[in-house]
Amino acid sequence: MEIPIFTVDSFTNLPFKGNPAAVCLIENELRDDLYQSIAAEMNLSETAFITRRNSMDYSSGARFGLRWFTPTCEMPLCGHATLASAAVLFYMKKNVNPVLMFETMRGELYVRQHEESLIMDFPLNKPNPQDQHEIKNLLKAVVGDVPIQDVCYNPTTRNLMIRLADTCDRSELTSLKPEAEALLKNESTGKIKGVIVTMKGAPTAQPGYDFYSRYFSPWLGVLEDPVCGSAHTVLAAYWSEKLNKKKMLAYQCSCRGGELGLEIRDDGRLNIIGQAQIILQGTLKI
Numbered sequence: 001m002e003i004p005i006f007t008v009d010s011f012t013n014l015p016f017k018g019n020p021a022a023v024c025l026i027e028n029e030l031r032d033d034l035y036q037s038i039a040a041e042m043n044l045s046e047t048a049f050i051t052r053r054n055s056m057d058y059s060s061g062a063r064f065g066l067r068w069f070t071p072t073c074e075m076p077l078c079g080h081a082t083l084a085s086a087a088v089l090f091y092m093k094k095n096v097n098p099v100l101m102f103e104t105m106r107g108e109l110y111v112r113q114h115e116e117s118l119i120m121d122f123p124l125n126k127p128n129p130q131d132q133h134e135i136k137n138l139l140k141a142v143v144g145d146v147p148i149q150d151v152c153y154n155p156t157t158r159n160l161m162i163r164l165a166d167t168c169d170r171s172e173l174t175s176l177k178p179e180a181e182a183l184l185k186n187e188s189t190g191k192i193k194g195v196i197v198t199m200k201g202a203p204t205a206q207p208g209y210d211f212y213s214r215y216f217s218p219w220l221g222v223l224e225d226p227v228c229g230s231a232h233t234v235l236a237a238y239w240s241e242k243l244n245k246k247k248m249l250a251y252q253c254s255c256r257g258g259e260l261g262l263e264i265r266d267d268g269r270l271n272i273i274g275q276a277q278i279i280l281q282g283t284l285k286i
Helices: 032-042 079-092 133-143 170-174 180-186 231-243
Strands: 002-010 019-026 046-052 063-069 099-104 107-114 117-122 148-154 159-164 194-200 211-217 222-224 247-252 258-264 270-274 276-285
Touching: 002 079, 019 032, 019 079, 032 046, 032 063, 046 079, 063 079, 079 099, 079 107, 079 117, 079 231, 079 270, 079 276, 133 148, 133 159, 133 180, 133 194, 148 231, 159 231, 170 194, 170 211, 194 231, 211 231, 231 247, 231 258, 231 270
Parallel strands: 019 046, 063 099, 159 194, 211 247
Antiparallel strands: 002 019, 002 276, 046 063, 099 107, 107 117, 117 270, 148 159, 194 211, 211 222, 247 258, 258 270
């Protein structure tokens, strides 16, 4: 069996920045263990698998199945690999439709082109206040002695969100180096699958980021996800309320870095806007 495969850098207009995802075009559904083996072989934070619907081809079809796997497990929602999947269909397969619909574990996701960017229609996941005392050891393992302003939790994504104090400098966020072993040791209940660390941005300075973040998820086999779209479904809900803004520009300041446009719509869903660069095309032989 030969499977077309692509590597795509998401949420960036430069190669080797943003978040890399592998994208596979699947003619027929594979066994789950084979999906997982391919994702482990690719060893990226996510590998996406696109299947056709209604017997249409990749150039004319508007509806596709989409699944995402980390090197160790299947994910219910993934932003950067959805962006990467749409990029492959629009840019490589020259898909003629203005909007693509992906059937996923979290329902239908829509992606459309807008100038040089792609716009994804995603759910919004509002976080709730979290008692810091219950997880004080985990907080210490993530941020050390850096002061914390707020801690929230979203049960849908199972993401913990830590907001650093406004007195912090961006360098304090970028210099965090949590160890996977310490995070796993201090959270083994299964309640938390990822930790978002965020801080207020500098909207008056160019290019005007409203907030910064980083994302750690060793529970899913990824110590740090370079630019996480699904984490921004939580971040957008939180910061929109704090900043009283529906349109925001965010930057995830991992070592690769990535930029996301965010817009909370009147229907309560979230537009995530980003660019993508296809850097590798090949054939997977199994």
